[in-house]
Amino acid sequence: MASIDINQVSKIYDKGGAKAVDNIDIKINDGEFIVLVGPSGCGKSTLLRMVAGLEGISAGTISIGDRVVNDIEPADRDIAMVFQNYALYPHMTVYDNLAYGLKNRGTPKGEIEVRVAEAAKMLEIEKYLDRKPRALSGGQRQRVAMGRAIVRKPAAFLFDEPLSNLDAKLRVSMRGEIRKLQRRLKTTAIYVTHDQLEAMTLADRLVVLNGGVIEQIGTPLEVYHKP
Numbered sequence: 577m578a579s580i581d582i583n584q585v586s587k588i589y590d591k592g593g594a595k596a597v598d599n600i601d602i603k604i605n606d607g608e609f610i611v612l613v614g615p616s617g618c619g620k621s622t623l624l625r626m627v628a629g630l631e632g633i634s635a636g637t638i639s640i641g642d643r644v645v646n647d648i649e650p651a652d653r654d655i656a657m658v659f660q661n662y663a664l665y666p667h668m669t670v671y672d673n674l675a676y677g678l679k680n681r682g683t684p685k686g687e688i689e690v691r692v693a694e695a696a697k698m699l700e701i702e703k704y705l706d707r708k709p710r711a712l713s714g715g716q717r718q719r720v721a722m723g724r725a726i727v728r729k730p731a732a733f734l735f736d737e738p739l740s741n742l743d744a745k746l747r748v749s750m751r752g753e754i755r756k757l758q759r760r761l762k763t764t765a766i767y768v769t770h771d772q773l774e775a776m777t778l779a780d781r782l783v784v785l786n787g788g789v790i791e792q793i794g795t796p797l798e799v800y801h802k803p
């Protein structure tokens with residue numbers, strides 16, 4: 577668990593070009609669920625990717641816990657990202673997909689088994705551990721993708737439109753589950769979506785972006801019930 581401090585952060589992709597993210601300040605509390613919402617091109621995924629370390633920061637600082645992470649590699653940032661396209665390894669079983677990152681880090685086998693079993697139970701995918709991803713439904717695949725993030729026991733989850741490949745009904749049930757899981761694990765989360773209803777249902781606080789700047793920030797009630 578950790579707070580995240582986004583401090584006067586900007587992003588310019590092309591020299592002399594427009595700011596994709598323009599001097600943004602957000603202080604995210606330990607255990608808080610923040611949703612970045614706004615129209616396509618407003619800078620949501622750029623901001624998320626800068627927190628993840630997948631994109632360089634043009635100005636400002638980002639801290640995770642008490643560490644400034646500007647120059648820290650993604651693997652050393654103590655975060656786990658959940659993508660919309662699942663990013664599962666097709667040739668590996670669900671178990672190996674869940675275990676892979678831990679194995680790479682040299683986590684002892686017994687510890688891996690415990691963590692995979694815990695995550696599989698939480699996500700109700702225990703029955704599918706021997707299957708390959710192609711033998712799973714979209715919802716089950718998304719659970720495995722979430723499992724890969726959970727087993728890392730990161731300080732923060734970063735969600736990049738994780739439900740946008742699912743059908744409408746599944747989206748609704750999965751977003752309820754994501755919220756329940758996050759409450760249970762109390763892991764700080766930043767969640768990107770363009771779906772306002774999803775944003776409202778999930779967020780402790782919403783950040784509405786437009787043109788790279790913060791248009792509104794507050795609880796769902798504060799943002800959507802403005803007089």
Ligand code: ADP
Pocket residue numbers: 589590596614615616617618619620621622623
């Ligand atoms: P969102 O996630 O809200 O759709 P993005 O963060 O993807 O928005 O994009 C913000 C702005 O930055 C847009 O104007 C987009 O065209 C631009 N942009 C995003 N990625 C790149 C890139 N790799 N190179 C140049 N411009 C980019």
Ligand code: ADP
Pocket residue numbers: 650651652655656657658676677678680681724725
């Ligand atoms: P794995 O590729 O399974 O994660 P590692 O833990 O060794 O194996 O990580 C390799 C690289 O992939 C690192 O940069 C790591 O941060 C990144 N990575 C893998 N899975 C995630 C994830 N869920 N979220 C964020 N980064 C990840």
